[in-house]
Amino acid sequence: MKKLFFLVIVFVLLLTMGISMYSSQKNSYIKHAVEKYCTTGIFNKHKLYSINNWEVEFSDGNMAIVSVYGLQYKSPHDYISYKILLEKNKNGIWKLKKYYEENEKEENP
Numbered sequence: 001m002k003k004l005f006f007l008v009i010v011f012v013l014l015l016t017m018g019i020s021m022y023s024s025q026k027n028s029y030i031k032h033a034v035e036k037y038c039t040t041g042i043f044n045k046h047k048l049y050s051i052n053n054w055e056v057e058f059s060d061g062n063m064a065i066v067s068v069y070g071l072q073y074k075s076p077h078d079y080i081s082y083k084i085l086l087e088k089n090k091n092g093i094w095k096l097k098k099y100y101e102e103n104e105k106e107e108n109p
Contacts, residue, residue, distance in 0.1 A: 047074075
């Protein structure tokens with residue numbers, strides 16, 4: 001019984017580590033990083049329901065400024081624009097540094 005319990009715990013830990021490493025590797029691509037940081041997160045007050053358009057405005061390979069436009073997650077679901085600052089860490093993974101709200105909420109097109 002103890003062996004089975006130990007094997008289950010080891011399996012769950014290995015599975016969790018594998019999923020975490022896979023998710024982290026996907027963030028080495030700027031597209032996946034933008035989608036993750038803009039559409040997920042429980043405490044993300046800048047969360048978007050969906051991204052309609054995004055564009056890299058500046059990138060030197062280690063830092064990037066990305067303009068994101070999409071449908072706001074909170075009601076009344078207005079369209080909103082953000083600029084986000086991303087920085088690549090030593091492992092080549094894009095990390096979010098800061099959100100910049102471009103303008104006030106826009107009317108639905």
